[in-house]
Amino acid sequence: MKLTILGNGAGGPFQGRHYTAQVLETGNQMYLIDCGEGTQAQLYHHRIRYDRVKQVFISHLHGDHVFGLVGLLTSLCLKQRETRLQVFSPPGLQELVEHTFRLCGVITPYPLLFEAVDPSAHALVFDNKQVEVWSIPLHHRTPCCGWLFREKIKPRNMRKEAIERYQIPFSDMPNIKAGADWRDASGQSIPNAELTTEPAKPASYAFCSDTAPSEQVVACVQGVDLLYHEATFLREQEAEAHVSFHSTAEQAAHIALKAGVRQLLLGHFSARYRDLAAHLSEAQAVFSNVLVAEEGQVYGVGDGV
């Protein structure tokens, strides 16, 4: 999996930051997570072929996470998209988009499906051959959910030398990759371990923004490879974080520690902070493997990168 940060800012197009949006790629699939105003410009700027996206996941209906969606969906009309697009979010987004489109005369030439997700449940909301996506209940001022992407167990990797040695036909490979032994023309059984190597461990990514610190999040994101957790504020502004249902960098680090995640990525920074060194050091004092999300940066998730 690889994750591209398009926006790491909260509340305004300030300090050169953009509103929340990110792209997660796994295998040949691309997922868009949140879509603040200006997301399509960021996708273009970072040369991401967003017409490849088939699923969009929106955490909540605050402008800085969703006001770019109608523009992006409209631009996909101009690109004459025909492929179906699914949009997952807490309830209300379908009404918002369809009402806007009716008033603005937008008719999508592609099937556009809205999937209303219960933001209070940790539930499987989508899966395909490669991943499962689970909702994560977040604790914000408005119904809000995070998203947990879990790669499925991958097929084992064929050993090239075994293919050549035993002249294994292509048609037998799916079974072998699934773990089966193989019988050659003489009837001899070759054990799977001789034919394959372990696949990369399935990677997992959890997106948690916006949220106050939450034990439910800790439970849902246990052991993930990468946790993106909002850190709108610093400890000094903890009271402000509390009333606005946001987190400090320190609180995000405690969540990462309790959940035993591999790496923490901080984001959703208030416009008041020009520099993010304090976020990093505040979190590092609690949890060592932490990064500050930078726009345009690509972060590898899991072993397979």
Added chain:
Amino acid sequence: MKLTILGNGAGGPFQGRHYTAQVLETGNQMYLIDCGEGTQAQLYHHRIRYDRVKQVFISHLHGDHVFGLVGLLTSLCLKQRETRLQVFSPPGLQELVEHTFRLCGVITPYPLLFEAVDPSAHALVFDNKQVEVWSIPLHHRTPCCGWLFREKIKPRNMRKEAIERYQIPFSDMPNIKAGADWRDASGQSIPNAELTTEPAKPASYAFCSDTAPSEQVVACVQGVDLLYHEATFLREQEAEAHVSFHSTAEQAAHIALKAGVRQLLLGHFSARYRDLAAHLSEAQAVFSNVLVAEEGQVYGVGDGV
């Protein structure tokens, strides 16, 4: 008057262009014209204090002219604006914004007034001490109107030497500036021409986007100082311009010529054109005083600049 172009592009955030938005300043007033997605970021980028805006004029409800409005109005909440904001547009915008705000839980702490304008009428829609704003019927796929800003006749300028020579009291100046003669303590009448000079000629600016070439536009924008006219296409794409109710650079120049305007500013360029030299030369062949709108550029309007 001075005009700042924030976006000169049509249809997509391509070639580094932004969606339509511009700021017109006259006296101490600032008006926002159209508000495509990303407008607030452009305002910030060009260091324009947009909290000064009290009137917004939206030409039509296509995304590239209006999808930045909900974000901008939301950001004004975060800035704790209290000043009233008026938004002029063809019908439907109030419903769009209020519906979105209801679903997203946005409550503006400032009075937000929508003024639905009849896009088929050339009518006075707003005035204050400095300007009148008139709607201009445009010819587009959806109800659409341009905006004509006319400065009101300015007070005459007092001659400094006359003030000193005759010791004219401050309280008499408004009458003199309005054109009256003045009688001194001895009863002698001093003719106004001796006391004042001509004020700057009132400036006028017309914004016409999006529109097919229209005789109604020619009639409405007669003799303006600056006409911003869309030139989405070049002559080669005239058929495409026709079916999409847009104009070519040549057609925009013919409108400027027929209306006897002082200067033409071309904008709203299709994303297919990387370079705009062809737009300029195509229009110049018809009308000599023409410019291509550049983002971030400030254009003076009228004599007083």
